[in-house]
Amino acid sequence: MAGMMNSFDVIVVGGGPAGTTASTLLAQQGHHVLLIDRDHHPRFHIGESMLPMSEPVFKRLGVSLDAQEYLPKNGAEFIDEVRGGSIRFPLAGQYQPYQVERAKFDLMMITNAAKQGVEVHQQEMVKDVVCDEEKVSVRTDQASYAARYLIDATGRSAMMGRRNNTIRRIENLGKFSLYTHYSGVDAEAADTLFETGDVKIIIVDIGWFWVIPMTGRRLSVGLVVQKDVSAQDRGPELFERYLAASPMLTAALQGAVAEFDIKAEADFSFANEKRHGLRYACCGDSAGFLDPVFSSGVFLAVKTAEAVADRLHEALVDGREGDPDLHAVGDDDYHTAFNSMHMFVDRFYHTGLVHNLFFVAERSEELKQDILGLLAGDLWTGTNDFQHKLLRSRQSQKLNINK
Template sequence: MKLDVKNYDVIIAGAGPAGTTAATLLAQYGHSVLLLERDLLPRFHIGESMLPMIEPVMNRLGIDWSQGNLRKGGAEFIDEATGRSTFFSFEGIYRTFQIERSVFDKKLLDNAIKHGVVAHQQEQVISVQCMALEVQVGTDKAQYRGRYFIDATGRNALMGKKLSSINKINHLGKFALYKHYKLASSPDAEKLFAQGNVQIFLSEIGWIWGIPLMDGRLSVGLVVQKTAPVGLKQEALFEHYINASPRMNSLLAGAEVLSELRMEADFSYLNKQRFGQRFACCGDAAGFLDPVFSSGFLFAVKTAELVADQLHEALLASNEADPEIQISGDESYQVGFKTMYLMIERFYCSGIMQNLFFEQDRHVRIRKDIAAILAGDLWREDNVFQQGLLRGRSKIIAS
C-alpha cells in the first residue's frame, strides 16, 4: 500500500455536500485539505428540495445555485381525505431551488478543487486513527497523515459505527420508495413547474412527496411510517398509495417513467459522539432526520460550516488535538437538529397538521414562526413557536 509522504492539515472522507463544503471553506482559509470519495461523481442522490437558509453558505462557497435549477416558491401540505391544504411561502431575503443532486454535488466538488482541495475519487477510507499527535487514515489505495479528520461519509457514518455511537430515533418514517417521471403537458403540470413548490400529500401510511425539477421532471416518493398492508411489497406498495392520491394520479397521467423504483432505509438517527480528539462528523454522519421538511441538505452544509469555522481557529492556535474545540458549533447544531426533530415528531405523532398547519392563516405570528422553521431559519432567538417546541421536549427519544 502506498504511503503518502505529504502531511495534510485536514483529511475529509466523503465528497457529498457536507464534505465539499467543509473542504472548500478550509481551503479558503488557507489550509491544505485532502478529500477522499469512494465513488465517482456525478452519482445519483435523493434529496432535491432545498431550503432558503442554504443560500448564505452557497454564497460563502462562491456557488451560483440559480444556474440550471428550478426556483422553489414554498411548501404546500395537502390532505386529500379532508380537502384541506395550506401553503408556506419561502419568498424572502434568500432564494431557494429544486436541484438535481447528481449535477449539483459534482458542481460542489469541482468548486472545492478550484479552491485548491486535493480530491481523490474512487478511493474508500478503510481505517482512521485519531491520536494525540496526528491522524492516520488508511484507504484501499494508500495511507495518509494529517492534523485533523472530518467524517462526511453520510449515512455510512464511518466514525459513528467505529465508536458504536449511532442511536436510532423512533416513531418517525421507516423507509422511502421513490421514482422520477417526465410529466406530460397539462395545465396542472404547467402550474406546478411555474410555482416550483414542493408538495406534501398526507397518506394513511405516511406521506408522499412531489418535487418539480427542470425539464418537466417530477420526483415522487412515498415515506412509510406505519405497517404496510399484507401482500404489498415495494413496487406494489408504491403504486398502491401513489394511485390512491387523486392529485398525484392526475399529475402522472401520461407521464414517462425515468427511473426504476429506489428505496432508502435506515431512517432517522443521531450520532451521540459527533466530535472528539482530532475528529468531527458533519452532515448525515452526525445525524439524519426523516425528510418531510427537507432538512437534510441544510444540515449537511450548516454542520460543515460550523465544523470548518471552529477547526480553522484551532489550527491557527495549534490546539486541534483538543477534543472540545467543536463544542460551541455543536451546541448550535443541536438547537437546529432538535427543533426539526420535534417538528417532525409532531407531524407524525400529534395533530399539528390539522390543528396548527391548516389553521395557520388565523394566527399571523404562528404562521411566520412556522414558515421560518420550514425555511431552515433555526438559529434565531425571536421565534416564539420554536422556543415553545424546545421547552416542551428537550431530549430526543432514541434507542
C-alpha cells in the same frame, strides 16, 4: 506535516454537500485539504429540495444556483386530498431556495472544491482510520495518508459513529421510503408545479408523498411510510397503489415516464451521540439524520460543515486542533437546530400537526410566521415562540439527544 508526501492539514471523507462545504471553506483559508469520496461524480442521490437559509453558505463557497440549471423553489404546500385541506407557505424572500437534481448539484460542489484548492480523490475507499494525540492516519484501498485533523462527512454511512458504536436510531418517524423520478411530465395539470417550483407534501393514511419539480419538466416523487405495514407490502406495488389513489399525482403524471425502477430506503432517522472527539468531527448526515418531511437534510449538512470548518480553521492556525473538546462550544447551536427539527417532525406524525395547526383558519399570523421560519431553516433567532414550545416539549418527554 502538510509539506510531507501524502500528508495534509485536513482529510475530509465524503464528497456530498457537507464534505465539499467543509473542504472548500478550509482550502479558501490556505489549508492543505484532501477530500476522499468512494463514489464518482456525477452520481444519483435523493434529497432535491433546498431551504432558503442555505444560500449564505453557497455564497461563501462561490457557487451560484441560477435558474437556468436549477428550478427556483418559491413555496411548500401541504395537502390532504382525502380529508380535505391545504396550506401553502411562501419561502422565497431574502434568500432564494431551489429544487436541484442532486447528481448535477453535487458535481458542481465537488468541482468547485477542486477549483478552490482541495485535492479530490474519487472512487477511493477508506479502510481504516486512527486518530491519536499526534496525528490522524487514514488507510484507503489505494494509499495511506496522515493529517492534523479528520472530518467525517460520510453521510448516513456515519463512518466514525459506527466505528465508535455511537449511532442511536430515532424511533417513530418515517420507517421507509419508496421513490423514483419522472420525465416527460407534460400534462397541463403539472404546469403550476413548474411555474411555482413548490414542493408538495401530500398526506396519506400511512405517511406522505413528496412531489418535487425539477428543470426539464421532471418530478421527484416519493412515498414515506410511517405506519406499520407487512414486510411483503413494502415493495413497488405499495407506491403504485397510493399514487393511483391520488387525483393530483395521476393527473400530473399522465403520459410521464419513470426514469428508473422504484427505489427503497429504510430506517433513516438517527442521532450520533459522539459527533466530535480527538482530532475528528462529524458534519452533515454523519452527525445525525432526520425524516425528510421538512427538507432539512442539505441545509443541516452545509450549516454544520460551515461551523466545523470555521472552528477548525482557527484551531489549525493556533495549533489547538488536538483538543478533543474543540467543537464542544458548538453543541448548543447544533442541539437547537437538530432538536427543533426533530420535534417538528415528531409533531407532524404524532399530533396531527397539519390538520390541527397548519389547516386551522384561526391560526395567528405570528404563529404562521414562526412555522415559516422553521420551514426556511431560520433556527437561531431566539425569538421563535413555536420553536421554543417544541424544545420545551422535547425536554418534558425526555427526548433530548446528546444532553
